[in-house]
Amino acid sequence: MxxxxxxxxxxxxxxxxxxxxxxxxxxxxxxxxxxxxxxxxxxxxxxxxxxxxxxxxxxxxxxxxSWTPIDHDLYHSSNLMEQIKALVQRHPGKLNIETVKSRNKGYQAEISVVTYCREGRESDDGSKFRILISFGQHGRELITSELAFRILSILSEEQFLPNMSPASLNSILDKLVIKVVPMENLNGRKLVEAGDLCERRNGRGVDLNRNWSVDWGKKEKDYDPYEENPGTAPFSEPETQIMRKLAVSFDPHVWVNVHSGMEALFMPYDHKNTTPYGLPTHQMKLLLEEVNHLHCQKHCVIGSGGGSVGYLAHGTATDFMYDVVKVPMAFTFEIYGNRAASSNDCFKMFNPTDLTTFNRVLNDWSAAFFTIFKVGPRLLGEVGSKVLPGSNLAKWVSIDDYLDGYLMERSSRYGKKMEVLELGIQEIRTYFRLFLLSSVLLMFMFCARISKSKSNRQVIASIPI
Ligand SMILES: [Zn+2]
The missing domain is CATH 1.10.20 (Histone, subunit A)
Structure with a gap:
């Protein structure tokens, strides 16, 4: 938020x-x-x-x-990623991890992606239900990455949900491939740990949730570059580029972008105050209402991000996932917020500061995600879209393939030309707007110059020789 x-x-x-x-x-x-x-x-x-x-x-x-420092008795530092890597190594039959690095104009970023797939990658035939969840897109929202660690610990059966037996858990998870990005904004997170507790942007000041191409760059009246700098162009940031490639290659049925700052369950759109039309929207609402009822004591805000949060957000990940990647269930969850905290006390505003609340948030929201794992496939099965048993459309591929130009190959390999086309159209639209703007400016300067030279000539003509 x-x-x-x-x-x-x-x-x-x-x-x-x-x-x-x-x-x-x-x-x-x-x-x-x-x-x-x-x-x-x-x-x-x-x-x-x-x-x-x-x-x-x-x-x-x-x-x-006064402001509250990070409580390292409750929270990991960025060594959380080391702990997650160790967890993955302890469970090679269920979990694997890939780290993707990318560089742009001297700025380097890396994102680690943990994949849960019970029978390993070789046996995956593309018929499984695919879920992509990202945490820590904003540096100051530490609690979200702690939730990622908790969910991965439950998936590996090192921790357990109170009301779910291992047998029923396994029957749910058998049908799923889950990709978890525990810390999308590692560089921003490091700035927070170095003392800039209000920082939400990446390591060079760009908001990673404003750098996507859907309605990119539009600024509201209350635009604050400290909060919402969208970057120099859509996908200007290495982190966003990596996430786009991951999303397009994995082609998930469910996307969840996990944030903190309030308690809310958002669906598209963020850039306008309406939700999309049709049956998938109805299914998304049903799922959110169930999560709200079971895990949020019915006090979570539900609706479109743009219509519910109090401001429109342009160039967000969830709008891109829904509009371009065509993820049928695309959400943004806000898992915790402390409205009583003062505006400069960012750690307290975005993260629980006592053990009881910390545990409650992790327990409630990890249970919420397992409800999504259980109910999501059932609801989406009713819609029928994207659930194509045996189809190689959804083949699980390594994101490393993407770094070798997989994105363009994919259009011919899987016949998904429209998706790649739409990616291009979004970017062309943005560049076209910039082109129009610069043309108008040039015309204006040209006209101003002509009228100036005309008026100069008149002055010269009036001077007696
Ligand atoms: Zn956020």
Missing amino acids: KHRTEACFSSFSSSCFSTVSLVMGRGPRLLSLTSSFSISFCFFAFLQDAVFLVVVNGNNNPNLM
Whole structure:
């Protein structure tokens, strides 16, 4: 979820928030946006307000000055990935892990993908139900990666769900291939661990949930580059490129993008305040209502991301999964939020800070995912789309293949030309918009130059020789 900055100082203009942010350790990026005059003005205004607060209250307001550090008794550091690799190595018959690296203009990123498939990759015939889940797309949402670890521990049978026997669990899992991305934004996560607790973007300041091509780059009135920088173009970021290749090659039936900041079960769309039409939408709603009833005590918000969260989000992963990859069930889950936390106390706002809540969140949401594993195939079987037993359309392939140009080969190998075409159309549409914009600008400059030269000539003509 996007960070909603509260007005700590109601008398400040918006440019003053830059100065306040500087105090909170978030300043350098915003500093450049502000003129030196407004910085000086705001600095003195801030000093004035600070002195006023101390004089009036006799003490500092704890909400303004305090923030909660990461509790390493509850949370792993980024060594969580090492723990997950060790878990996978202990269960080679069920789990495997691939790490994909990608580089762009000197910026390198890597994403590890854990695959659960009970009988191993060789025996997979493409008839299984495919689920792709991503965690940790935003650096500051540490709880989501902890949930990934919990789900993988249950899949490997090192941990157990309270109300499910191993036999019934296995009968559900037999039919599934599950790919889990435990920490999509490793570089952003490292920034958070280094002390930038409000950072949600990747290692070079791009929001990985605004870098996808569906309605990319559109900015709302409350656009804040600290929160939502979409990058220089759709898929400009290595992380998003890796995730796109993974999604297109795996071709999942269910996609879940796991976040924190509130408690909600979102379906498309994020970039408009409506849900898609038709039977698949009805099935998505049924599944979310069941999860809400069983695991969220009916207090999770359900609906389209754009219609329910309070703002529209453009260029999101879930909209791309639904619109372009044609994932019939595409969701964004928000698994925890603390509205009482102050706006600069990001760790507390996005993550449970006591053991009881930490365990409750992990227990409730891991159970929610196993409900999806159980109910999702049944509901989608009723729709019939994408469930094609024995079809080689859905063959499980290594994502390494993609790095060798698998994406384009796939169009001829599987006859899924439309999908690749649609990927292209989304990007062409964006470039066409940019082209139109630059053409208008050029025309404007050209006309301005002509009218200027005309007026100059008149002036010269009026001067007596
Ligand atoms: Zn998020």
